[in-house]
Amino acid sequence: MKDEQVHKTPLNEKHRALHALMAPFGGWDMPIQYEGIIAEHSWCRNKAALFDICHMGEFLFQGDIEADGLEGVFTFSVKTIPVGRSRYGFLLNEKAGIIDDLIVFRLAEDKAMIVVNAATAENDFAVIQNRVKAGSLKNITCSTGKLDLQGPLSREVLVSAFGPEIAAIPYFKFITMNILGCEAIVSRTGYTGELGYEIFLSAEKVSELWDRLLQDERVRPAGLGARDVLRLEVGYSLYGSDIDESTTPLDAGLEAFVNFDKTFVGKDALLRQKEQGTNRRKVAFKVAGRRSPRHDYEICFEGAGAGKVTSGVFSPMLGCGIGIGFVKPELAAIGSPLTIRQERISMEATVCELPFYRGGSLRS
Known part of the structure; x- marks a missing residue:
């Protein structure tokens, strides 16, 4: 990808000043690590890690949620999200x-913010715009900054910086408040399995907020490398690796985020698949050793190919390799023995339940 095709977040120069290892991700020049993936992972699990997530896409919808058609766009109901809460699901x-x-955030009875993945944002906007019948849909990505503060000390850090009202935010709920002189959304959500917050505010203010939070000795910056290990330890899917347009929610074991009591694009196909059964299933597995399985490694059973690894890392919390992949349905039972292979690499693995790591502070 040519340099001119790679977008930069408002914090790009901050990352480079911190000597971050930078690389393209989802069309953006992003920090992979600062002092090291393991160190940043540990800081997030024990203290508070700060992530630049300005690359994510944000759309603002205003209108009648049901009459204007937003209700039928996703696998979940938007109209039943209480104002001040958010909901996860699929397009x-x-x-x-x-x-x-x-994730959709219900800002008001007639207003919702849709937060999407960076690499898919342009297409997502076109699809959603085509499906809604009326109302206003605006792409506010460029004007919106987003920082994630994640870790067991994140609440204490934000309360000391911006006030006690943050302490009262329940999981998957958000408040609107003044931060650094501008309106901001502080949401108790994240991608790490730890207590944490996502902060949306003006892109013009995100650099100031970054500096302000890093003044606290309990906070250190973390890159996408640590974020990937953190999210996989708690079993969260990564779009483009674990799920994509060739994967259905049923394939991926994510039926819990599909509301079959409402109408949405793709429902008929999902109902057919539900009746006929899937020809592959997502599985989680632990490796017998510290070696890391990697994306596209082959999953084998009794010497024969049975699927592919979609995500894999060494887990510092478990002390072994962990991964997610897709296999034939008959091999998806907990305890099934598998072999992970890539050329001369071979590692024994066992299908296990998700999440891999259950000791996080997520609901503290």
């Missing part, structure tokens, strides 16, 4: 393939 194609996984 599907007609064949029930996952165009994107996303």
Whole structure:
């Protein structure tokens, strides 16, 4: 990808000043690590890690949620989200393939913010715009900054910086408040399995907020490398690796985020698949050793190919390799023995339950 095609967040120069290892991700020049993936992972699990998530896409919808058509766009109901809360789910194609996984924040009775993945943002906007009948849909990505503060000390850090009202935010709920002189959304959500917050505010203020939070000795910056290990330890899917347009929510074991009591694009295909059964299933597995399985490694059973690894890392919390992949349904039972292979690499693995790591502070 040419340099001119790679977007930069408002914090790009901050990352480079901290000597971060930078690399393209989802069309953006992003920090992979600062002092090291393991160190940043540990800081997030024990204290408070700060992530630049300005690359994510944000859309603002205003209108009648049901009459203007937003209610039928996703696999979950938007109209039943209480104001001040958010909901996770999917944007599907007609064949029930996952165009994107996303979160909708209900800002008001007639207003919602849709937060999508960076690499899919442009297409997501076009799809959603095509499906809504009326109302206003605006792409506010460029004007919106987003920082995630994650870790067991994140609440204490934000309360000391911006006030006690943050302490009262329940999981998957948000408040609107003044931060650094501008309106901001502080949401108790995240991607790490730890207590944490996502902060949305003006892109013009995000650099000031970054500096302000890093003044606290309990906070250190963390890159996408640590974020990937953190999210996989708690079993969260990564779009483009674990789920994509060739994957349905049923394939991925994510039926809990599909409301079959409402109408949405892809519902008929999902109902057919539910009746006929899937020809592959997502599984989680632990490796017998410290070696890391990697994306596209082959999953074998009794010497024969049975699927592919979609995500894999060494887990510092478990002390072994862990991964997610897709296999034939008959091999998806907990305890099934598998072999992970890539050329001369071979590692024994066992299918296990998710999440891999259950000791996080997420609901503290």
